[in-house]
Amino acid sequence: MLCFFGSAAFAQDSLQIKQLRPSLQNDTLRCSFQVNNLFSGEIREALLSGLPILLELKPQLYNRERQRIRTATFKLRVTYDIWEDRYLQESNQLPVAFTSLEMLTTWWNDVQPYPIFSVDGMDTEEQLWIVMDLRVIVLTRSQNEKLKNWIISSAESEEDVSVFRKDSGFRLNLNRIIALFIGDDDEVEGFIARAASTPFTLSAISER
Amino acid sequence: MSTVRNKIILIFLGTVLLPVIPISILVNNLVHHSYSVGVNPSVETALATSIGHSRELYQHRKEQLGNIANELLDQLPADAEAKHLTLPEATKEWRFLALRMYQQNGRLLGERQTDGLDVPRVKQGHLRHSDQLPSGQLIVSDRDHNRFAAVTRTDRSGSRQYLVLTAAVNDDFLQETDQTLEVHQMYQRLSLQEVSIPQNLLTAFLVLGFLVVAVATAIAIWISRRITEPIAALVTGTEELGKGNLDYRIEKTSSDEIGELVERFNSMARDLKTSQEKAIYLEKMAAWQEIARRLAHEIKNPLTPIQLTVQEMVDQYSESDESYRQLLTECHQIVNEEIENLRKLVNEFSAFGRLPELQKERGNLNTLINDIIKLYPHLAFQQDLAEDMPVFSFDDDRIRRVLINLIENAAQAGGDKTPIELSSRRIERFAEVSVKDSGSGIPPAVQRQIFQPYFSTKPDGVGLGLAITRKMIEEHGGEIRVNSVSGQGSIFTFKLPIEE
Numbered sequence: 001m002l003c004f005f006g007s008a009a010f011a012q013d014s015l016q017i018k019q020l021r022p023s024l025q026n027d028t029l030r031c032s033f034q035v036n037n038l039f040s041g042e043i044r045e046a047l048l049s050g051l052p053i054l055l056e057l058k059p060q061l062y063n064r065e066r067q068r069i070r071t072a073t074f075k076l077r078v079t080y081d082i083w084e085d086r087y088l089q090e091s092n093q094l095p096v097a098f099t100s101l102e103m104l105t106t107w108w109n110d111v112q113p114y115p116i117f118s119v120d121g122m123d124t125e126e127q128l129w130i131v132m133d134l135r136v137i138v139l140t141r142s143q144n145e146k147l148k149n150w151i152i153s154s155a156e157s158e159e160d161v162s163v164f165r166k167d168s169g170f171r172l173n174l175n176r177i178i179a180l181f182i183g184d185d186d187e188v189e190g191f192i193a194r195a196a197s198t199p200f201t202l203s204a205i206s207e208r
Numbered sequence: 209m210s211t212v213r214n215k216i217i218l219i220f221l222g223t224v225l226l227p228v229i230p231i232s233i234l235v236n237n238l239v240h241h242s243y244s245v246g247v248n249p250s251v252e253t254a255l256a257t258s259i260g261h262s263r264e265l266y267q268h269r270k271e272q273l274g275n276i277a278n279e280l281l282d283q284l285p286a287d288a289e290a291k292h293l294t295l296p297e298a299t300k301e302w303r304f305l306a307l308r309m310y311q312q313n314g315r316l317l318g319e320r321q322t323d324g325l326d327v328p329r330v331k332q333g334h335l336r337h338s339d340q341l342p343s344g345q346l347i348v349s350d351r352d353h354n355r356f357a358a359v360t361r362t363d364r365s366g367s368r369q370y371l372v373l374t375a376a377v378n379d380d381f382l383q384e385t386d387q388t389l390e391v392h393q394m395y396q397r398l399s400l401q402e403v404s405i406p407q408n409l410l411t412a413f414l415v416l417g418f419l420v421v422a423v424a425t426a427i428a429i430w431i432s433r434r435i436t437e438p439i440a441a442l443v444t445g446t447e448e449l450g451k452g453n454l455d456y457r458i459e460k461t462s463s464d465e466i467g468e469l470v471e472r473f474n475s476m477a478r479d480l481k482t483s484q485e486k487a488i489y490l491e492k493m494a495a496w497q498e499i500a501r502r503l504a505h506e507i508k509n510p511l512t513p514i515q516l517t518v519q520e521m522v523d524q525y526s527e528s529d530e531s532y533r534q535l536l537t538e539c540h541q542i543v544n545e546e547i548e549n550l551r552k553l554v555n556e557f558s559a560f561g562r563l564p565e566l567q568k569e570r571g572n573l574n575t576l577i578n579d580i581i582k583l584y585p586h587l588a589f590q591q592d593l594a595e596d597m598p599v600f601s602f603d604d605d606r607i608r609r610v611l612i613n614l615i616e617n618a619a620q621a622g623g624d625k626t627p628i629e630l631s632s633r634r635i636e637r638f639a640e641v642s643v644k645d646s647g648s649g650i651p652p653a654v655q656r657q658i659f660q661p662y663f664s665t666k667p668d669g670v671g672l673g674l675a676i677t678r679k680m681i682e683e684h685g686g687e688i689r690v691n692s693v694s695g696q697g698s699i700f701t702f703k704l705p706i707e708e
Binding site: 045046049050082085 | 349
């Protein structure tokens with residue numbers, strides 16, 4: 001299934017999504033899943049340094065003809081308050097606080113049925129698949145801007161390059177030059193994982 | 209020529225690429241090395257340790273606040289009222305902002321605040337939260353506003369109460385810890401871009417290097433064209449000269465050595481053409497001289513026998529027919545006149561055919577001109593002779609004949625009344641003399657042939673005068689030319705090389 005839906009870019013200790021299990025509740029399609037190795041490696045280091053981690057869940061619903069009939073995007077932000085030693089997860093739902101990384105990791109290891117689509121009016125016998133993409137953005141543009149500004153404001157490595165005329169007043173700010181090579185992408189550093197569910201029908205999952 | 213051009217381009221490119229490649233490698237290594245100086249496990253460990261210490265200190269400060277709150281609680285009587293609340297003195301670490309006492313239901317029993325401040329109260333949820341803690345104490349932190357509240361639960365006199373001590377940390381502490389955290393976070397950001405930043409730097413360097421190579425290539429092509437195009441033109445020019453096209457010239461497009469070479473080529477072509485024309489002219493002149501010499505010889509010989517025979521016929525007539533005798537006498541006279549004319553013609557042919565060898569002697573051209581003028585007292589002259597005319601070597605007799613010929617032609621053209629203008633001047637290595645008349649001028653078509661042998665516009669002219677004049681001048685290595693405008697007379701100008 002993953003071969004059909006395209007390969008995912010795995011990184012840092014094989015970030016994985018698995019065990020996608022759809023369920024139905026009040027015309028809302030929900031999906032539980034597991035994410036392994038989320039807060040490890042570079043993500044863990046970035047989180048523990050206080051940098052916010054952006055998570056983007058993108059579920060897509062496909063029919064038997066392999067047409068994408070639904071798609072949605074859910075954004076979450078996880079930050080660690082170094083001073084108060086607590087983790088805060090913010091999303092479109094109520095924020096959730098964790099007192100340890102283990103608790104946060106446990107939450108993601110077994111994500112409870114997460115509401116993803118409204119299936120009101122859909123054929124309950126139609127065979128469907130869910131493909132779930134997870135993007136973890138460690139360094140965003142705003143973080144990059146902070147890095148650039150921090151480099152430029154540093155006065156440690158300015159050099160006077162007035163070679164031909166002593167009084168030219170031209171000063172080469174190496175920091176500013178280096179800052180030019182920090183990219184302007186929206187997502188500077190990130191990781192991606194993808195998984196697909198087994199085929200199901202709405203009528204079958206409503207009986208769970 | 210493309211081989212030379214390609215060589216120049218390749219050499220140029222090689223010279224540019226030679227340092228670019230090792231510099232690229234050096235820059236790559238330098239960038240990675242520089243990056244690793246700042247981004248490496250040692251730095252990371254140090255920063256993490258620093259953050260750890262800062263956090264411990266922060267926790268200690270909060271514990272300190274809690275202890276102070278506990279001490280205040282111990283100092284309060286069991287039935288404490290608002291009047292018993294006293295805000296403690298500030299310490300090195302804390303500034304105390306407010307002290308409040310709440311009942312279990314959250315009603316405020318009393319408070320003390322720092323004058324002028326309106327310190328916000330804690331939420332009721334915090335009071336309830338402290339109930340759940342075994343220590344009965346909760347520290348509520350608001351770093352952004354530098355406000356910390358120690359909520360301490362107490363069960364006195366059978367009722368539950370809460371003592372809330374609100375304080376602010378010394379600003380330096382929070383600022384220093386925030387700076388430490390900022391550095392730690394910056395390090396993380398740099399660490400996350402450990403590959404991309406050096407890669408971008410190297411990419412930019414390579415792009416710059418490529419631009420340099422591209423510009424160098426363009427310059428090499430331009431330079432090679434500037435060098436090889438004139439050389440190719442010279443090659444073509446040489447081929448044309450070899451084919452006999454002495455009028456071929458190359459356009460001079462620069463003022464450097466290549467331009468100098470082109471100028472020299474054009475000068476060589478001009479000289480070749482002039483020499484060729486001179487050679488052709490001299491050959492013609494030699495041929496004409498040979499013909500003149502033979503004609504003179506063949507015509508001269510029978511003239512005397514003819515003259516003597518006619519004389520004999522007249523002398524031997526002894527009859528008395530007077531009319532016939534008179535006829536004989538008239539015929540004798542006519543024959544004698546024509547024979548004299550033929551003798552003159554033969555003499556001119558002889559003079560033309562047997563011009564003596566050039567004999568140069570040092571002399572002054574102006575002096576010669578003045579001497580010749582004296583030979584024509586009946587003619588009017590205007591003189592403009594150069595004062596700096598040097599003494600140099602020339603054939604006095606030949607130049608004298610040249611001047612006489614030109615002056616007599618000018619007199620014929622302009623008449624005796626209008627003055628003949630004579631001028632001399634020195635132009636670098638040449639002495640130039642001009643003879644100007646005020647005649648009717650010479651048509652252009654005639655000007656082109658006027659120096660040819662046997663060309664004359666005079667009804668009784670032989671046409672050898674100007675041909676002989678030109679030959680004499682050119683034997684000196686000089687030149688003669690005519691400028692004439694219809695109705696404004698003609699100027700004959702000749703120049704002689706000044707040989708010391």
